[in-house]
Amino acid sequence: MATVQVENAWKLFQVGDEVVRAVVDVSLTASEGEFVALMGPSGSGKSTLLHLLGGLDRPTKGEVHIAGRPTSGLTESQFAALRHSTIGFIFQSYNLIPFLSAVENVELPLMFEPVDRASVRRRALDLLDLVGLGHRASHRPGRMSGGEQQRTAIARALIGSPSVVLADEPTANLDQRTGESVVALLQDLCARLGVTVVASTHDPMVAGHATRVLRMSGGRITEENHE
Ligand SMILES: Nc1ncnc2c1ncn2[C@@H]1O[C@H](COP(=O)(O)OP(=O)(O)OP(=O)(O)O)[C@@H](O)[C@H]1O
Numbered sequence: 001m002a003t004v005q006v007e008n009a010w011k012l013f014q015v016g017d018e019v020v021r022a023v024v025d026v027s028l029t030a031s032e033g034e035f036v037a038l039m040g041p042s043g044s045g046k047s048t049l050l051h052l053l054g055g056l057d058r059p060t061k062g063e064v065h066i067a068g069r070p071t072s073g074l075t076e077s078q079f080a081a082l083r084h085s086t087i088g089f090i091f092q093s094y095n096l097i098p099f100l101s102a103v104e105n106v107e108l109p110l111m112f113e114p115v116d117r118a119s120v121r122r123r124a125l126d127l128l129d130l131v132g133l134g135h136r137a138s139h140r141p142g143r144m145s146g147g148e149q150q151r152t153a154i155a156r157a158l159i160g161s162p163s164v165v166l167a168d169e170p171t172a173n174l175d176q177r178t179g180e181s182v183v184a185l186l187q188d189l190c191a192r193l194g195v196t197v198v199a200s201t202h203d204p205m206v207a208g209h210a211t212r213v214l215r216m217s218g219g220r221i222t223e224e225n226h227e
Pocket of ligand 1: 014020
């Protein structure tokens with residue numbers, strides 16, 4: 001099943017008198033369990049495309065489907081609810097809350113949901129185990145390494161059982177070896193849980209683990225390579 005689907009998507013930004021064409025007529029489909037790497041020079045449109053895929057931003061033109069549903073007719077709150085239940089995000093700077101413990105950070109996306117707290121706690125602890133951090137559950141981010149913080153962020157991205165995880169340069173702040181272990185974890189999630197991962201990256205190592213590599217230039221997808 002296609003878990004990521006965009007058709008002829010454009011994103012234009014008006015900056016003063018100038019129109020910036022950040023994403024230009026992009027169509028993309030990815031299925032369950034795929035690991036797609038988005039590569040390309042700075043400013044080529046990778047982050048903007050990720051934002052469109054995840055519904056953090058709406059296209060100027062074109063259609064974005066989330067979980068097989070077209071999103072153009074949805075209100076902001078319908079859109080947010082759909083995003084919440086189907087998509088997890090990972091950022092290069094981890095974006096963990098410094099005064100919360102690892103397990104509390106993982107629980108955060110479900111904090112305001114009407115769900116049983118004890119079962120959320122169990123699930124958060126299971127996810128920390130899954131990413132190899134069961135022993136760090138009570139640690140705050142400041143007491144964890146960069147790799148541990150990114151693993152915590154991956155567990156947080158999974159708390160809502162998303163079908164898609166979008167990662168914006170997930171290894172940018174990690175050394176080579178730690179980056180490799182984080183990417184191996186993402187690859188494992190694709191294989192074992194059937195999650196679709198789309199990751200923007202400048203790092204050839206990340207692309208080396210992907211099932212598909214898309215190259216962007218000037219807002220367009222200009223090249224596509226399969227594993
Ligand atoms: N909110 C915005 N307002 C105006 N222009 C924007 C905005 N967001 C992105 N852009 C522009 O759109 C283009 C694509 O930017 P984007 O951040 O998607 O590129 P990128 O490939 O992710 O770059 P990097 O690798 O440096 O993160 C750039 O020219 C950028 O300046």
